[in-house]
Amino acid sequence: MTIKRKPQSHVAVVGAGMTKxxxxxxxxxxxxxxxxxxxxxxxxxxxxxxxxxxxHGTAPDAFDGVHMKGEYLSDGSGGWNKPxxxxxxxxxxxxxxxxxxxxxxxxxxxxxxxxxxxxxxxxCLPHPQGAFLTIxxxxxxxxxxxxxxxxxxxxxxxxMNTYGISVRDIAHVSVKNKANALLHxxxxxxxxxxxxxxxxxxxxxxxVHRLMVSPPSDGACAVVLAxxxxxxxxxxxxxxxSGVGWNLDTSxxxxxxxxxxxxxxxxxxxxxxxxxxxxxxxEINIVEPYDPFAYxxxxxxxxxxxxDRGKACELAIDGISARTGNMPVCPSGGLLGVGNxxxxxxxxxxxxxxWQLRExxxxxxxxxxxxxxxxxxxxxxxQVGTVIIMRNKK
Amino acid sequence: xxxxVAIVGVxxxxxxxxxxxxxxxxxxxxxxxxSYNDAALASHRDIDGFVTCAEDFLEGTSIFDExxxxxxxxxxxxxxxxxxxxxxxxxxxxxxxxTGLMDIVAVEAHSKASNIKTYYHIVNYALDPVWNRPLNVNxxxxxxxxxxxxxxxxxxxxxxxxxxxxxxxxxxxxNDLNCFGASVSRKxxxxxxxxxxxxxxxxxxxxxDGAFVFxxxxxxxxxxxxxxxxxxxxxxxxxxxxxxxTRNWDECEYAKRSTYMALKQAGLKNLNQFDFFEIDDTFAYxxxxxxxxxGLYEKGSAGKACLxxxxxxxGKTPVNxxxxxLGVGALLEASGGIRALEIVKQLRGxxxxxxxxxxxxALALSWRxxxxxxxxxxxxxxxx
Numbered sequence: 216m217t218i219k220r221k222p223q224s225h226v227a228v229v230g231a232g233m234t235k236x237x238x239x240x241x242x243x244x245x246x247x248x249x250x251x252x253x254x255x256x257x258x259x260x261x262x263x264x265x266x267x268x269x270x271h272g273t274a275p276d277a278f279d280g281v282h283m284k285g286e287y288l289s290d291g292s293g294g295w296n297k298p299x300x301x302x303x304x305x306x307x308x309x310x311x312x313x314x315x316x317x318x319x320x321x322x323x324x325x326x327x328x329x330x331x332x333x334x335x336x337x338x339c340l341p342h343p344q345g346a347f348l349t350i351x352x353x354x355x356x357x358x359x360x361x362x363x364x365x366x367x368x369x370x371x372x373x374x375m376n377t378y379g380i381s382v383r384d385i386a387h388v389s390v391k392n393k394a395n396a397l398l399h400x401x402x403x404x405x406x407x408x409x410x411x412x413x414x415x416x417x418x419x420x421x422x423v424h425r426l427m428v429s430p431p432s433d434g435a436c437a438v439v440l441a442x443x444x445x446x447x448x449x450x451x452x453x454x455x456x457s458g459v460g461w462n463l464d465t466s467x468x469x470x471x472x473x474x475x476x477x478x479x480x481x482x483x484x485x486x487x488x489x490x491x492x493x494x495x496x497x498e499i500n501i502v503e504p505y506d507p508f509a510y511x512x513x514x515x516x517x518x519x520x521x522x523d524r525g526k527a528c529e530l531a532i533d534g535i536s537a538r539t540g541n542m543p544v545c546p547s548g549g550l551l552g553v554g555n556x557x558x559x560x561x562x563x564x565x566x567x568x569x570w571q572l573r574e575x576x577x578x579x580x581x582x583x584x585x586x587x588x589x590x591x592x593x594x595x596x597x598q599v600g601t602v603i604i605m606r607n608k609k
Numbered sequence: 610x611x612x613x614v615a616i617v618g619v620x621x622x623x624x625x626x627x628x629x630x631x632x633x634x635x636x637x638x639x640x641x642x643x644s645y646n647d648a649a650l651a652s653h654r655d656i657d658g659f660v661t662c663a664e665d666f667l668e669g670t671s672i673f674d675e676x677x678x679x680x681x682x683x684x685x686x687x688x689x690x691x692x693x694x695x696x697x698x699x700x701x702x703x704x705x706x707x708t709g710l711m712d713i714v715a716v717e718a719h720s721k722a723s724n725i726k727t728y729y730h731i732v733n734y735a736l737d738p739v740w741n742r743p744l745n746v747n748x749x750x751x752x753x754x755x756x757x758x759x760x761x762x763x764x765x766x767x768x769x770x771x772x773x774x775x776x777x778x779x780x781x782x783x784n785d786l787n788c789f790g791a792s793v794s795r796k797x798x799x800x801x802x803x804x805x806x807x808x809x810x811x812x813x814x815x816x817x818d819g820a821f822v823f824x825x826x827x828x829x830x831x832x833x834x835x836x837x838x839x840x841x842x843x844x845x846x847x848x849x850x851x852x853x854x855t856r857n858w859d860e861c862e863y864a865k866r867s868t869y870m871a872l873k874q875a876g877l878k879n880l881n882q883f884d885f886f887e888i889d890d891t892f893a894y895x896x897x898x899x900x901x902x903x904g905l906y907e908k909g910s911a912g913k914a915c916l917x918x919x920x921x922x923x924g925k926t927p928v929n930x931x932x933x934x935l936g937v938g939a940l941l942e943a944s945g946g947i948r949a950l951e952i953v954k955q956l957r958g959x960x961x962x963x964x965x966x967x968x969x970x971a972l973a974l975s976w977r978x979x980x981x982x983x984x985x986x987x988x989x990x991x992x993x
Contacts, residue, residue, distance in 0.1 A: 218709065219709055219710065219711060219712045219827070220612070220709030221709050222710070223707065223708065223709070243739070274671075274672055275665055275672050276664070276666055277671045279738075280738070281735065282664065282665075282666040282667075282732065282733075282735040283664055283666075283735045283981065284692075286692075286735065286848070286851050286977065286983060287851055289848050289850075289851050289983075290850055290851055290855075294848050295848070295849070295850055296849060296862060296866060297847065297848070298845070298846045298848075298870065299847070299848040299983070300691055300701070301692040301693075302689055302690065302691050302692075302701075303672065303689075303691075303692070304672075304674050304688075305672040311689060315689070317708075318701070318704050319704060321707075321709070321710075322704040322707035322708045323707060324704055324874070346671060347671070349671040350671045350672050353669070459710075461687050461688075461689065462687055463683065463687070463688040464685055465678060465679050465685075466678065466679055477685065481685055482687075485687065594672070595672055595674060598675060599674075
C-alpha cells in the first residue's frame, strides 16, 4: 500500500513498563494492568493527568471469563474519564496496540497516549487451551476439537517439508531465546539448554517439542506515547515510531500455503515504506519477531524479508541472531523465554526495543549502539501480522 | 485538524427480528456490497483499511476479528477490530484517515442477536467477577437502579419517560427499517409490565439482527466517490468508572466529556447549531439522561421538553427521528449504525416522508450498554 500523506505528527515512545511474566499471578487482571501502566508512567516521569487517551489491548475474553473485558480493565489501565478504547487482532494485539496508539497521536487528535496490554491466562481452568477451542469456526472446525498445538504442528511441518529443515535446526532458536531470557528480570522460563535437550524433550504434537513452545502466562506491559512537541519535553531520549504495518489474511486458513506468511510480508512492506527502509537486512539492527513456537521466529524472519526463504535457521545456527551477533533476534528472550501472556507478549517486544534503543537494557544490551529496531506479532488463525519499526533518531 | 473526512458510502443488511436464513457473514457481505456501490468504488481493492466492531461473547467466538475479512473484501488488507459501538468505529476510521496513512477506510458492525439464547446471562459476565457477579441477579437491575436515581435526582416523572417511548415508536412508523414502530399511548407504556422497577417492558429496546458498512474518505477523494458527502466534523469518546460502586451516578460523565471533545474538534461552541440529534435510547430514560449529559437540556428539563413536544420531528430539537432503538430495534455493537444512517440520509436529503426541512448539522451519541459507562459522540455536517 502507498502512504497517502505525511502524518500530523511524529510519534515517540517515551516510557515503558511491565510486570513479571509468570504462570499464575496472585494479582487480579486490573492490578496487573495497573502495575504495568504505573511503571510506564513513572519511567517517563508522568502521571495520568498528563495522558490524553488510553488504548487497551487484550485477546480473548474467554481467558478471564469476563464479557467486555476491555471495559472491565479500563480503570486498572488508567482509562477513567478519558477517551478509552480496546483494540484486538488476536495474538497480534501486543504490537497492534501501540500502532493504535500511534494512530491516535499521528492523527493530530491527541498529544499523549498510554497503551496497556494485559492477559491473565491462569484464570482459565484447567488450562487456557480450553479457551482456544472457541477461536475456531463453529461449523467446520470446532467439532474436531482442535487445539493450537495441532494447527501449529501442521504449519511447522509444512515449513520444514517445504525447505528441508530439521527439528534440530529449529531447536537452536529455543536454546538462544531461553538463554537470552536468563538476563531478563521479568522472565518466566529462562534456561541454559543444549540443542540435544530441546530435541529430546517430549513431543507435544509432531514436530512440536515441549521446549519449542512458549508457556501460558499472566502479565501486563505498557508504553507511553507522545507527539514530537511533548516527547522532546518529556525525555532526552525519545524512541521514534518510524513505521507501522498490519495485515489480516482470510479466515479460511486451510486455503493458504502455510510455508510462508504472506500477510507478515505485506505488513512489513507497509512499515518499511513508511520508515523509508529499502534494504531491511542492512537497516534493521535488532529484531523482536513473534516466537510463541521456535519455528515461528524463523517463519517470521522470512516474512519480514530479514532472511531468505528457508534460510532463517542458519542465522541461529551460525550465531548471527545471537545477542552479540550481527542481527540480534529476540535479545529479550522472546516469548519462549520471557513468557507469553498473549496480548502483553507483543508489547513486551516493543518495551524491549525501547530499552535497547535507549541503551538501558542492562546486561541484555546488544552491543554496537543499535539505531533501528523492529518488533512483530502474529495471531488469529495463523492470519495476522503486525509490525512496528522504532528508531532512536528521527 | 486540517484533514476533513466524509462518509461517502452507506450500506445495510436491514434490521430484522430473526434471520434464520442468512449468516452474519452474508449479512455483512450484503451491507458491504451496497456500501461500496453507494460510494461508487471501482473495486473493493481501492479501500485502504478496515475497522470492525465486535465483542467475543456476543459472537460466541473468541478473538472474533478472525472472521471479519472475507465478507468485506478485506483479505490481506490492514484490518482490525475494536470493542466499541459502530460510532466508535467511525471515529477510529476518521483517525486512520487523518494520520495520512489511508484515504479510504470501511467500517463494519453487525448484530446477530437472534443467535443469542440468553443475552442477560452474557451481560452478567460483564459485571465485576468478585463484587457483583456472585449476587447472581439479572444485570438489568443496574438500569432499574439508574432509572430510579435519575428520576429522583432530576424530578423526572414516569409520564415524561413514557413520552420518549411514544415519540420514538411513532417516529419509527415512518422509517422503513423499523421493527418496533407503533402508535402507543403514554397510558399503555405506563401499564406495561414492570421488569426492573421502575423500568417497564416498553421502556426497553429489543434486539434485532442487521449489519452496517460505511465507507469513509479523505476530502481529496470524497467528492469523486460521492456527490453528497457527509462530513464527520468531530469525534469524542470517553469512559467513566467500570465499577458500579465508584461511578458518577449523578452526571452522565461519558456523555458530557465525549460531547466536549467532539464539539472542540468541530469548532462549535454550543448545541444550538445542530438541527437534530440521534441519541442512545436503549432504555427510554437514557434518552433524557443523555440529552442532559450532552448539555442540550438542563438537569431535570429534558423530560419536560419531551412532554411539550420539543423533541418531536417538528419540535425545537428533534431527537431520534429514526425511531431510535426503541422503534427500530437495538443491534448490539451496531446500534450506532441506525443513528449514523439516519443522519446521512437526512443530510443528503434522502429521508423521504420524514425529511427535515432544515438538516445541515447533526449529533449522534451511542452508549455501550449495561454495565458500562462508555459513550461516543460524533458530529456531522451536510454536503451543502
